[in-house]
Amino acid sequence: MANQFPPEEKILKPPGSFFFLVVSYDLDETYFRIKEFAESQFSKSLYESVPMPKWMLPEWEKNLYQTGSSTRILSFERRINREELPSHYKECINISKKLRKKDPSLRLVPGYLSSQNVVIGSTIDDLHRIYLFHGIFAEIIYKYQKSQLVVSDTAPQFFHTRESIYFFTNLRESYEYFLKKHPSI
Numbered sequence: 001m002a003n004q005f006p007p008e009e010k011i012l013k014p015p016g017s018f019f020f021l022v023v024s025y026d027l028d029e030t031y032f033r034i035k036e037f038a039e040s041q042f043s044k045s046l047y048e049s050v051p052m053p054k055w056m057l058p059e060w061e062k063n064l065y066q067t068g069s070s071t072r073i074l075s076f077e078r079r080i081n082r083e084e085l086p087s088h089y090k091e092c093i094n095i096s097k098k099l100r101k102k103d104p105s106l107r108l109v110p111g112y113l114s115s116q117n118v119v120i121g122s123t124i125d126d127l128h129r130i131y132l133f134h135g136i137f138a139e140i141i142y143k144y145q146k147s148q149l150v151v152s153d154t155a156p157q158f159f160h161t162r163e164s165i166y167f168f169t170n171l172r173e174s175y176e177y178f179l180k181k182h183p184s185i
Contacts, residue, residue: 016079017112018046018175019088022120022158024055025068030103035074037095042088043078047174049167055107056157061124068105071158073167080112082119086136089121111141113175118142118149118159118168128154142168 021038025031039045052071080088092108100106111120118141122129129137141159142149149169151160158164 014082014114015179017082017114018075018171019078019080019084019110019112020073020075020171021092022055022071022073022107022109022111024071024105024107024109025103026070026105027103028070030068030099030106031070031072033099034095034106034108037098038074038076041091041095043076045074046077047073047075047167047171049073049163052163052167053158053161055109058156064124065107066105067107068103073164075113075171082112082114083132085110085112085119085121085138086132086134089123089136090134093123113168113171115172115176115179116144118172126154128152144172 019042021034023031023034025034035045035048049072052073054069055067055071057065057067088110092110096106096108109120109122111118113119119138120141121132122137122139123135125131125137126139129139132138139154140152141155142151142165144150149165149172151165159168
């Protein structure tokens, strides 16, 4: 009789993810300054969306924040480890502080895209968010199922739009292509 031991668990680090920023703003100058700051802080931008539907806040957040009339998404060349999201979120807070005097509507929502999902960071706790560390929570926005991105019921309304789904679907295709070309990264 052969030994029927379960396989030994191995801890493996997943491949680097695409880092992105959702930028909500009123002044075009603010967006270009954000892009400049983000490229100096994170890496050169890889993809930049066309103007997207306006970022809409849930009712309970409207007392805390305001949003701009314009929204765009930036993704970056450098892959990040998923545990970097809290430190990147802190950098986004620092960038926002510098530019909010001229554009109080500025809002930066950092996140990452992997093969399985799209995740954003937040400083606000909620039932559907998971605490990471340093006051930052993670929320799964999209899951990749049956060859398509499926939006989470709890995702902000912005991520339910055709334009957002289209952008992240194309970003995921680019990510998968990158992994095939660079499997060791």
